Amino acid sequence: MKPRTTRNLASLLLAANLDPREGRDLLSHVLKKPTSYLIAHPETTLTPVQAKNFTALATKRRRGVPYAYLTGHQGFYGLDFFVTNNVLIPRPETEQLVDWVLGRVKKTEAATIVDVGTGSGCIAVTLARYLPKAHVIASDLSEKALVVAKKNARANGVSKRIAFRRGSLLACVKASENFDLVVANLPYLTKAQLKNVPHEPKLALHGGTRGLALIEKLITQIIGHGIASAILEIDPAQKPWLTAIGDRIHGYRYEFLSDLAGRTRFFILKEN
């Protein structure tokens, strides 16, 4: 029998066996048409190549590959971010970190901000977009992540106000450079927690035995550098250890901020 050269939307969606909304969004991605078009034109057929692409993506999705890695896009704070499997997919919790900064830094302020462990650049790019006078340094240990972050800075028209530097934590910052604020969503998962996120890079996730190895080091560097304030994303379970660390710090006060689900999610440090 001659193979069918095209497939219709309904039969492809049925065979894909995906969450209906994800299936429809994936079709819209493959066809490069808005979902509203597909809803209005259910008679649309796919070419054999499009049908093959869709079926391959649907198979990956059923195997658990995150949706954002299949389409190469993730929304964050109202902006579109290009993502690859070399970067963490931006999370909604992290939008609250951005919110905290935007609630404190004025649009007219020429603030200097360091985003440590920038990944896709979601924090650095969003801050640069919404704070038109700010200057940002975005650092990461991963060269591949920096390639993605630079692409996102270009796409959002903020390349000129973000300096990308490769290095560990604040090692890429000179002692003579002054900054108002450090923001960071560093790897903070323990080895046991890693199995829950099998598709994203370990370098973006693993924070040592208690998940705090990098966060603890960064706090020491922030204080050593005399940076006035910092907001760091953390795991809720780390609150007791960070309380003990915070209590030992001189010249700074600290507080915790919860995420929208009420879980302790951010450690905030301010110079006295």
Ligand SMILES: C[S@@+](CC[C@H](N)C(=O)[O-])C[C@H]1O[C@@H](n2cnc3c(N)ncnc32)[C@H](O)[C@@H]1O
């Ligand atoms: C949890 S991801 C966060 C990415 C991004 N900031 C976000 O919120 O989506 C952590 C990032 O830190 C980077 N990283 C890991 N170890 C680092 C280190 N020692 N110094 C700087 N960056 C590091 C990883 O490559 C990864 O991009």
